[in-house]
Amino acid sequence: MMDFSLTLSAQIAEAIIELISQNEIKPCSRLIERDLMERFKVSQTVIREARLLLESKGVVTTIPRKGSYVNHPSGAELSMLFEMRKALDIFVIGEVALHHTAQDMQELQEISSAAEKAYQKKDLTQFFRLSKDFHRKIYRCSGFLCLEKIYDSLTTLTDLFHYNAHTSRNIELEDDVIGHRRICDAIESGDVERCKQVVCEHIEKVHSSDLKIISSSDV
Helix, strand or coil: CCCCCCCCCHHHHHHHHHHHHHHCCCCCEECHHHHHHHHCCHHHHHHHHHHHHHHCCEEEEEECCCEEECCCCCHHHHHHHHHHHHHHHHHHHHHHHHHHHHHHHHHHHHHHHHHHHHHHCCCHHHHHHHHHHHHHHHHHHCCCHHHHHHHHHHHHHHHHHHHHHHHCCCCHHHHHHHHHHHHHHHHCCCCCCCCHHHHHHHHHHHHHHHHHHHHHHCC
């Protein structure tokens, strides 16, 4: 589903990311401009602008005279990105624990509940979208709005790998659902140290499961 508040090239970039998350575009595969132009009914210029946005998010790498390819992170790359995210999340969740409002708490719980219902209905596309919204909302609640863009940059590739790898192998994502519930409870408690611990555990579980997939075989 496209976000029409974005520019056309940004909408196309988001649509391509969704296709990758649904495994319609495979990791390591080449993006063919002509195919994308026909699929989305847009010009070559728009596709090229979208490709540049995907490169900035770490989703795509362009090799001169060879083309643009969907990135497939190594174990070392995943570990680096998760460690960077963990450090940022620890700071952000501490601020949210201290400064969230009742309205913030209600919205977080509503997103978490909606994501859980989507998961129970096996609507994984909606579940993934709401999971991303949940974490973005936490960043907005911190009051440091500039950090949301940094969060997106850090997590676009790791989220794509996580969702793609788990859905292609039919691996349960119950830990993601439980993790969001625990984060809501921790924020509502206002206990900064508890919030930091819960967020660390959530990220480390996701990281651990993804590393196991990489070590077992290619996705």
